[in-house]
Amino acid sequence: MDRTCCGSRGGWMKVADIDMTKSNHQCPVGFKLITRTTTPYRACGRPDRLSGCTSTTFATNGARYSRVCGRILGYQIGSPDAFSRQSRGIDSYYIDGISLTHGQSPRKHIWSFAGAVNEGSYFSTSICPCSNNGYRGTVPSFVGNDYFCDSAIRGEGSFSPGLFYPSDPLWDGQGCGATSTCCAFNNPPWFCKQLSQPTTDNIELRICGGSSNSADDSPFEVVELFVN
Template sequence: MRMMFVYYIITMILTKELVMATEQCSVYRFKSPFYPGESCKNIYNKNAESRDIPGYYWITDGPTKVYCGMTYTGSSCEDIYNNNPETGDKSGYYRINDNQWTYCNMTEITTTTEDLIPTCAGVGGGWRRIAHINISAGGDCPNGWREDTYSGISFCRVVSDDLRTCSSAYFSTNGTNYQRVCGRARGYQKGIPLGFFSYHQDGQTTIDGWYGDGLLITYGSPRQHIWSYTIGLFDNHTNNYNCPCAVGGGLSPPPFVGTNYYCESGAADIQNYSAYYFNDPLWDRSGCITSNCCDTPTQPWFYRELSGTTTNDIETRLCSRQQFDRGSPLIDQLELYIQ
């Protein structure tokens, strides 16, 4: 009798698992080993039968499934999005110009603030991702930046330890014609950053200088401004090194920056050259003692429409007026999209 009871329990468990697996078949049926591969492109090239089956595939270089738009192609992510309404909620990897695979954010526009953020401030779907850095998840810093670790936390930083330095990382657009740019960044404060002090006091009056402490995003030659993520000294103590939005205010941004920036401090009112302020990530719309430093609904995402179309790669500069041991921007996350 006892053996029969155990058999009954095991049978019920296996039956339940079979039912659950059957219900999930439409999502998981492409799981390796049926179509093994390192990426959507690899699966597409190795398995001709997969080319007629867009869907969620498990790939060997990632722990989760990804969407592979096998049957879709176009001149851009936006082109695929506009010509194929069914891709509207399927962000994943698509073929651009037939054989160039890229990640496309296909999230559709909705009306709530939370849902607008993944669509880059609500401006449609079909965004092409050109940068995706997440050091906190084990990623690597791009060429041109230096990876470092302190107290078990890894981040990207300027290459040099010297005063008045910038380090550039470039992200290729692969010749894609675009006019809109969006993205987000997350960073941390180290020591004593100076906000926009250098523009006013160091003669850094052009876009080519270290006009602000932080992450400065530009394109083209001569450089043209897209967005600046800057760091001020304090949140709630008057100082010229503060962000303009801080208590008592700080020095204003350059005219070529205008309102196209976010600025925040990770420190309240403690001046410490050696401190790493990991307890308050920057530009994430939380932790601001001064609320107007976090009052943009779409923050940390930015959105810019350029004056015209371009194919220029995008340059991201980490800039610091101080020596590294006295103050510097630290970056652990960055995403950039074009359309």
């Protein structure tokens, strides 16, 4: 009841609490546990597959809510392509990153967490719309401004397929270089979403990618979600 989010204190119900820095926390069923000998030690990614989304659902237990707030911290593997596949629509892998939605047929968008290949590249559709180097990706209309976008590679840095980039977590609001304003856009790491109408829907989290997870992925380390 002391939680302050979206500018208001109290009345928030926690529906998701995953922190893989804690040894007693586990990945949701169906997600792949990624372990390392250096920080980050544990994260949750897509299982071995060519493309698509891996999903888990957080129950709201029938609670009626109209606002969602929270944070997700993740990492970059390889060369995710942000919103370059947006034409596939909300029910498919429109994003290389993490999608939060509620409801079904179609899903209703809450927030998107896009991973980009780097901060500024000739792969113009594979970088963040908050890049300021002259090349900008675009976002689907159903996403609007409700997203975070980040990359662990500064400037137009090169990338290696399948390489884990641990030094700069995604969507934490820190570490942006001179070619990006993404650390300021929507003030990550915490998001706040006012829904168009109240609902009791459960909340779905999906990690999506258009390539094999051995080439690129956006595994998460922390997921915290609240409804009000």
